[in-house]
Amino acid sequence: MGNFMKFQKTILCAALAAILCLALYSCQSAQLKESIVIEAGSAVPGVEEFYINPKTAGKYVTDTENIDTKKIGTEPIEIEIGAKKYAATLIIKDTTPPTASPAYAYIFGGSELTPEELVCDIEDMTNVTCSFAEPPDFSGYGWQEASILLADEGNNTAIVESKFYVFELIGELALEAGSPVSLSAKDFVPNYIDIEDGPEISCVLDEKLDFFSVGTYTASLALGDHSAHCAIIVQDTTPPSATPVLAYIFGGGELTPDELVCDVEDMTEVTCSFADPPDFSGYGWKEAKILLTDEGGNTAIVESKFYVFELIGELAIEAGTAEGVSIADFVLNYIEEGGLSLEMPNSINFMVPGDYPVGLKLGEHEFVSLVKIKDTTPPTADTKNCQTYKNKPISPVDFVYNIRDFSAVTARYKTQPDFSAPGTQDVYIILEDAFGNTSEYAAKLLVIEDTTPPKISGELNKRVAVGGTVSYRSGVSVADDCDPNVSLEVDSSAVNLNAPGTYEVIYFATDESGNRVEAKGIITVYAIDMELVNAQADEILAQIISSGMSALEKAKAIYNWVDGKMKYTATNAPREIARRAYDCFTKGSGDCYTYMAGAQVLLTRAGIENRTVQRVSEATTAHYWNLVNVGTGWHHFDVCPTPGNAVTISQRFMFTESQAVSYTKAITARDHYYDYDKSTVPEVVK
Ligand SMILES: [Ca+2]
Numbered sequence: 001m002g003n004f005m006k007f008q009k010t011i012l013c014a015a016l017a018a019i020l021c022l023a024l025y026s027c028q029s030a031q032l033k034e035s036i037v038i039e040a041g042s043a044v045p046g047v048e049e050f051y052i053n054p055k056t057a058g059k060y061v062t063d064t065e066n067i068d069t070k071k072i073g074t075e076p077i078e079i080e081i082g083a084k085k086y087a088a089t090l091i092i093k094d095t096t097p098p099t100a101s102p103a104y105a106y107i108f109g110g111s112e113l114t115p116e117e118l119v120c121d122i123e124d125m126t127n128v129t130c131s132f133a134e135p136p137d138f139s140g141y142g143w144q145e146a147s148i149l150l151a152d153e154g155n156n157t158a159i160v161e162s163k164f165y166v167f168e169l170i171g172e173l174a175l176e177a178g179s180p181v182s183l184s185a186k187d188f189v190p191n192y193i194d195i196e197d198g199p200e201i202s203c204v205l206d207e208k209l210d211f212f213s214v215g216t217y218t219a220s221l222a223l224g225d226h227s228a229h230c231a232i233i234v235q236d237t238t239p240p241s242a243t244p245v246l247a248y249i250f251g252g253g254e255l256t257p258d259e260l261v262c263d264v265e266d267m268t269e270v271t272c273s274f275a276d277p278p279d280f281s282g283y284g285w286k287e288a289k290i291l292l293t294d295e296g297g298n299t300a301i302v303e304s305k306f307y308v309f310e311l312i313g314e315l316a317i318e319a320g321t322a323e324g325v326s327i328a329d330f331v332l333n334y335i336e337e338g339g340l341s342l343e344m345p346n347s348i349n350f351m352v353p354g355d356y357p358v359g360l361k362l363g364e365h366e367f368v369s370l371v372k373i374k375d376t377t378p379p380t381a382d383t384k385n386c387q388t389y390k391n392k393p394i395s396p397v398d399f400v401y402n403i404r405d406f407s408a409v410t411a412r413y414k415t416q417p418d419f420s421a422p423g424t425q426d427v428y429i430i431l432e433d434a435f436g437n438t439s440e441y442a443a444k445l446l447v448i449e450d451t452t453p454p455k456i457s458g459e460l461n462k463r464v465a466v467g468g469t470v471s472y473r474s475g476v477s478v479a480d481d482c483d484p485n486v487s488l489e490v491d492s493s494a495v496n497l498n499a500p501g502t503y504e505v506i507y508f509a510t511d512e513s514g515n516r517v518e519a520k521g522i523i524t525v526y527a528i529d530m531e532l533v534n535a536q537a538d539e540i541l542a543q544i545i546s547s548g549m550s551a552l553e554k555a556k557a558i559y560n561w562v563d564g565k566m567k568y569t570a571t572n573a574p575r576e577i578a579r580r581a582y583d584c585f586t587k588g589s590g591d592c593y594t595y596m597a598g599a600q601v602l603l604t605r606a607g608i609e610n611r612t613v614q615r616v617s618e619a620t621t622a623h624y625w626n627l628v629n630v631g632t633g634w635h636h637f638d639v640c641p642t643p644g645n646a647v648t649i650s651q652r653f654m655f656t657e658s659q660a661v662s663y664t665k666a667i668t669a670r671d672h673y674y675d676y677d678k679s680t681v682p683e684v685v686k
């Protein structure tokens with residue numbers, strides 16, 4: 001029921017409103033305000049704001065959504081009330097001043113700012129324009145004040161106090177070479193400050209910039225969109241320095257200025273030159289002034305000095321007078337400093353004249369000098385006087401001895417002596433060495449005239465048994481009045497020692513002067529016969545037997561003598577008793593026949609009965625021995641040794657026939673040893 005009633009009321013009210021609207025449309029002022037004013041930027045007010053009577057009901061006809069309230073001016077508004085439409089005006093005004101925050105700015109000197117760059121966060125419902133309340137000072141440096149005037153479309157204004165910083169730039173940065181080795185923006189801006197929350201000043205240096213080389217370079221600085229250039233002038237105003245170096249050179253050598261200084265110090269490149277040309281032609285210590293010049297043209301003088309060695313190209317040394325050389329020998333003004341060294345081959349022989357090169361070394365420089373081993377000394381010698389025979393020249397060398405020299409020496413006569421003039425004369429001998437050095441020595445020459453031949457004396461006549469030998473000179477001498485060296489010569493060509501007889505031998509000698517002497521001797525070659533050997537036997541027996549001896553004792557003495565005297569030797573001498581007995585008595589050598597013959601002669605001369613016995617002829621070899629009878633019958637008697645001593649010496653003295661048979665059996669080295677023809681000799685005791 002209630003809703004129904006509200007519906008009724010609404011219908012009623014609507015009807016009334018329509019009536020009113022129609023009334024208003026016909027009479028606006030009676031129902032709507034002609035205009036209303038709003039602040040720019042505010043919303044379009046509700047339509048009721050136009051009603052005079054708050055109970056009026058109506059609506060906008062105008063599309064208020066399309067009204068820009070930020071635009072100052074009037075907007076026509078159509079409002080419908082009831083069935084009628086009414087016109088009104090909306091007036092938009094700006095009465096609120098704008099606001100903004102200051103924005104601090106940073107610029108390089110010489111540039112400027114717009115007012116907009118110095119404010120931010122501008123707030124207003126209408127467009128705002130900025131301008132400087134007063135022109136800022138862009139010509140100064142550092143912080144500068146700036147008043148920015150803000151004005152909106154409604155001519156409302158406001159002042160914002162801002163500021164900006166002006167960086168002062170250096171147009172030219174002069175640097176001493178080598179003093180810095182890096183640069184940054186701060187170096188170009190005296191009033192540099194860090195920009196809070198902003199970009200730094202960037203600094204780009206010239207690619208060619210060399211802090212150690214004099215020149216002008218560029219640095220490019222940038223701050224935001226602004227850029228600027230600064231010149232970097234690298235200069236060198238500091239003179240160079242250096243230490244002097246003592247140098248040593250050979251005469252004729254030169255030095256560059258660089259070789260006379262060291263430890264050159266400077267930040268730029270330094271060239272060296274001589275302030276004055278040094279004296280390279282002299283010797284010893286020389287001054288040198290070295291001018292140092294750097295890239296900046298700064299100069300310094302270094303006082304240095306050098307030493308010039310004066311060298312000897314040839315060092316002459318007399319052979320044998322030195323054992324070595326030292327470096328100082330090759331330098332007239334030698335000093336130890338400088339390290340001059342000598343390179344000497346080991347092959348210098350100070351005894352042998354010749355040229356020997358040696359090297360002098362000074363750093364990298366070498367000089368070749370020559371050691372000349374010379375012989376200018378004449379030979380020396382001792383002299384003696386000489387003599388010779390007339391016309392017998394002698395050598396000049398004979399007059400000199402102890403010759404001393406380092407090379408080969410020859411001797412000659414100054415003038416040829418007269419060897420044909422007997423008597424004493426002076427001779428002069430010239431000694432010359434291999435290098436032509438000569439010395440002269442005097443001596444006496446005695447020329448002897450010898451006309452007397454030598455004299456031969458002594459035992460010129462000699463005797464010798466046939467087959468023997470003769471020492472012709474034995475007992476013969478020769479002497480000369482002048483020639484002490486005269487010698488004895490023998491001509492024995494006429495002598496035949498193998499045949500008995502008398503022969504002539506010629507002794508002769510010739511002295512140095514050719515005087516000859518000749519002397520004759522007689523050589524008697526005598527035969528060997530029983531008379532000779534009997535006499536020899538008698539002499540032997542006189543030594544070995546006495547009158548009181550028995551025959552057996554005498555036989556034993558003879559046996560022993562022959563055994564002691566003889567040594568068995570094969571011989572081709574004739575089998576003759578005298579000849580072989582002679583061999584036994586004089587030589588003591590021979591075969592069994594010699595033993596037998598010697599024993600036979602002695603036994604016979606001693607008066608002892610004896611025979612010779614001979615091995616049978618059918619035996620392979622021959623053998624001879626003795627048979628002896630001392631009054632006890634015949635016995636064998638054989639002094640000759642048996643082969644291999646199968647029968648001893650004592651067994652072979654006076655042995656019986658039965659012993660002979662057994663000995664023959666015992667001696668196996670020979671057949672038929674004591675086998676003999678029994679018919680030729682007396683019967684031997686059995
Ligand atoms: Ca405003």
Ligand SMILES: [Ca+2]
Nearest residue numbers: 236238266294
């Ligand atoms: Ca310098």
Ligand SMILES: [Ca+2]
Nearest residue numbers: 375377405433
């Ligand atoms: Ca010499």
Ligand SMILES: [Ca+2]
Nearest residue numbers: 450452453511
């Ligand atoms: Ca003489």
